[in-house]
Amino acid sequence: MQKEHNLSKNQKIIFDLIDKSGGPMKAYSILFNVQKKGIKAPLQVYRALDKLVEIGKIHKIESRNAFIACQNSSCQISKATAFSICESCENVSEISNTKLSKYLSNFADSSGMKYSKYNLEFFGLCKKCKSK
Amino acid sequence: MQKEHNLSKNQKIIFDLIDKSGGPMKAYSILFNVQKKGIKAPLQVYRALDKLVEIGKIHKIESRNAFIACQNSSCQISKATAFSICESCENVSEISNTKLSKYLSNFADSSGMKYSKYNLEFFGLCKKCKSK
DNA sequence: CTTATAAATGTTATATTATTACATAACGTT
DNA sequence: AACGTTATGTAATAATATAACATTTATAAG
Structure with a gap:
């Protein structure tokens, strides 16, 4: 069973955006899209992305420098x-x-x-x- | 049989450096190392890297943004x-x-x-x- | 050999991706 | 409440990569 992680405010905003987009998103495109929600700096985005990758909610597409929501409900973690x-x-x-x-x-x-x-x-x- | 590619001057300088290093090298580290040979700009390095990747002489390690010489003599091409x-x-x-x-x-x-x-x-x- | 074409080079500027450093706030436990 | 951990905010900057343009060199065709 996947451990439930309570996402923080920024993590949730950013995960929801990536998840809804249905495809890979790049960090600065994410930044642009969440500025209206008060996330103003790259580091805020990268910190949330790091955490989301760590807990397996998103994956990084290395060849594209982009991030995609995990589409595999049974994905324990990004290993x-x-x-x-x-x-x-x-x-x-x-x-x-x-x-x-x-x-x-x-x-x-x-x-x-x-x-x-x-x-x-x-x-x-x-x-x-x-x-x- | 692998097609022989005659490397150009810059391609040869950069391939030799990576090959001799025996491990992965990053673009700007390559740049630093070849400045004494007259290669002064990032673009000169990236152009040679692109070509070397294309013909399979080196590979890009995507998760590290680094380049390594092909260690597989029978490697047709980087596919x-x-x-x-x-x-x-x-x-x-x-x-x-x-x-x-x-x-x-x-x-x-x-x-x-x-x-x-x-x-x-x-x-x-x-x-x-x-x-x- | 010369002309045409493609490939490679040189150079400057700039775009894109990611991290360092430091200060503050919120959360979870005991 | 006091403590440690996690998350946030902010500014500056580092690291990675490409655009645009001018010129030169290599290759192939006539």
């Missing part, structure tokens, strides 16, 4: 993430595929390194963009 | 990359595991999206850091 990214329309969606996540979570190679976390980003053309 | 990153010492190495790359290259889900590229980053503690 195992996979996304598909359309290189044409920049649509992003979270992949939740049990076989894939099991495969990667159990992955071990000869390096002697213990993996506690991974992030995978697939790129390509989405259905819409392919048919154009 | 399928996997790295292991130590969260303590920040050591990075490229994973070349045939089973893993086959698994991911053939991955398809129900989204109807065709994946032409992926990047995977594993995080954890390397052998050295684990034993500290």
